[in-house]
Amino acid sequence: xATGLTLKELSKKEDRFTHGHRMCSGCGAPTVVKMVxxxxxxxxxxxxxxxxxxxxxxxxEYTAWKIxxxxxxxxxxxxxxxxxxxxxxxxxxxxxxxxxxxxxAFGGDGGTYDIGFQSLSGAMERGHDMLYVCxxxxxxxxxxxxxxxxxxxGADTTTxxxxxxxxxxxxxxxxxxxxxxxxxxxxAAQASPSHWMDLMKKVKKAHEFIGPKFMNILAPCNxxxxxxxxxxxxxxxxxxxxxxxxxxxxxxxxxxxxxTPKDKVPVADFMKPQGRFKHLFAPANEWLLKKVQEEVDKExxxxxxxxxxxC
Amino acid sequence: xxxxxxxxxxxGSVVLEGGSAVNFKTGSWRAYRPIWNKENxxxxxxxxxxxxDMAIKVKDGKRGxxxxxxxxGCGICALECPGKKGKNxxxxxxxxx
Numbered sequence: 234x235a236t237g238l239t240l241k242e243l244s245k246k247e248d249r250f251t252h253g254h255r256m257c258s259g260c261g262a263p264t265v266v267k268m269v270x271x272x273x274x275x276x277x278x279x280x281x282x283x284x285x286x287x288x289x290x291x292x293x294e295y296t297a298w299k300i301x302x303x304x305x306x307x308x309x310x311x312x313x314x315x316x317x318x319x320x321x322x323x324x325x326x327x328x329x330x331x332x333x334x335x336x337x338a339f340g341g342d343g344g345t346y347d348i349g350f351q352s353l354s355g356a357m358e359r360g361h362d363m364l365y366v367c368x369x370x371x372x373x374x375x376x377x378x379x380x381x382x383x384x385x386x387g388a389d390t391t392t393x394x395x396x397x398x399x400x401x402x403x404x405x406x407x408x409x410x411x412x413x414x415x416x417x418x419x420x421a422a423q424a425s426p427s428h429w430m431d432l433m434k435k436v437k438k439a440h441e442f443i444g445p446k447f448m449n450i451l452a453p454c455n456x457x458x459x460x461x462x463x464x465x466x467x468x469x470x471x472x473x474x475x476x477x478x479x480x481x482x483x484x485x486x487x488x489x490x491x492x493t494p495k496d497k498v499p500v501a502d503f504m505k506p507q508g509r510f511k512h513l514f515a516p517a518n519e520w521l522l523k524k525v526q527e528e529v530d531k532e533x534x535x536x537x538x539x540x541x542x543x544c
Numbered sequence: 545x546x547x548x549x550x551x552x553x554x555x556g557s558v559v560l561e562g563g564s565a566v567n568f569k570t571g572s573w574r575a576y577r578p579i580w581n582k583e584n585x586x587x588x589x590x591x592x593x594x595x596x597d598m599a600i601k602v603k604d605g606k607r608g609x610x611x612x613x614x615x616x617g618c619g620i621c622a623l624e625c626p627g628k629k630g631k632n633x634x635x636x637x638x639x640x641x
Contacts, residue, residue, distance in 0.1 A: 240588070240589035240590070240592065240593055241589060241605035242605070243593070244589055244592055244593075244602040244605055245604070245605060248598050249563075250598070251563040251565050251566050251598060252565070252566060252570070252597050252598040252599055252611065252613075252614035253565030253566045253567065253568040253569065253570060253614060254565050254570075254597075255565075255568070255570065256596065257616075258573060258574075258596075258597075258616035258617060258618040259596065259616070259618030259619070259620060260596050261596070262596075263596040263597065263598075264593075264594060264595075264596045267593075267596075267598065268593070290565070291559065292568075293557060293559075294559060294564065295559070295564050295565045295567065295568045296559045296561075296562065296563065296564055296565055297563065297565040298562060298563065299562040299563040300562065426594070429593050429594075461619075462617075462618040462619060462620075463618055463619030463620050463622065463623045463636075464620075464623065465596070465618075465620060466594050466620055466623070466624050467623060467624075
């Protein structure tokens with residue numbers, strides 16, 4: 234493992250994602266991008282699916298990216314970067330390029346779990362040498378907080394509004410990290426910006442594999458989560474400590490938990506500060522809150538079993 | 545900024561200068577201003593890594609002043625600051641006060 238993973242050493246590196254971007258105050262996504270790029274010690278080319286990150290980091294004539302960066306449509310960030318990677322391999326073979334370049338695709342949960350899912354799945358199956366990073370904020374935040382398949386059970390969004398008829402989203406989120414693991418790719422991992430060292434180690438590790446890699450990174454959104462601008466790191470910590478967002482990796486099909494919380498906190502601790510779950514604390518919705526906790530526990534136990542048996 | 549016509553733009557509206565967002569200052573978005581109390585700072589740099597706006601100047605591994613040209617005043621740094629002996633090194637004050 235490469236050294237230099239201290240904040241002091243990292244701070245001496247150049248930020249390849251600059252200030253002046255127009256993400257909301259307190260957004261989790263730029264922190265995720267910054268950490269991913271800081272952990273990458275290679276020249277990088279990135280593609281970016283439509284989403285908050287894409288529209289606010291490159292508004293005509295102003296780009297926050299100091300790397301070659303391609304805006305793609307919602308559904309094809311993975312297809313675009315796999316095309317670039319293929320061209321790179323061809324140029325390398327022809328002797329026209331000799332640099333070692335890494336390829337990263339960034340997408341939000343809408344562009345990854347839903348709309349870009351087919352191109353992501355295809356790129357993973359074709360085996361391109363690339364890393365796909367999903368910054369998961371749990372809904373279509375850019376267009377006004379519509380539900381996505383990453384939206385957690387019970388969350389209030391504009392397309393599953395909590396009220397007299399339904400208590401927010403009635404379906405559970407899909408487990409994309411495991412779905413990507415099931416593609417039998419060399420490396421799939423889940424990370425959180427609160428645990429920056431874990432996140433960066435995973436990025437570094439991912440770059441050392443040849444082939445398709447996937448990382449799912451939690452990115453709190455204070456607008457959509459109806460929380461405060463200052464709590465993105467606190468909330469991501471609570472997400473990890475409640476096992477709502479466990480930190481693990483799937484390396485060649487073998488699951489390994491990279492962080493086990495010392496004291497597992499109730500998932501309600503993670504949900505309470507968020508307005509999107511406010512209704513779950515009303516007596517009438519107690520059953521749903523209980524169900525959320527049961528599902529988190531069930532998934533965590535399943536993950537632990539997978540890690541124990543090395544499968 | 546003067547708006548450009550289509551003839552003035554590069555094909556595909558490609559941005560040719562990387563990192564040009566530095567020319568766009570976001571500091572005016574701020575409603576709360578972070579204040580750094582140097583004496584309580586333990587130089588852990590957590591504020592730097594957690595800042596979503598790259599608005600903390602660090603030189604030779606040492607934290608310097610805030611970059612108020614870009615800080616949007618979210619307050620993550622103040623909340624995550626461990627401080628020295630329970631005394632926070634960053635506090636948020638209302639802008640303009």
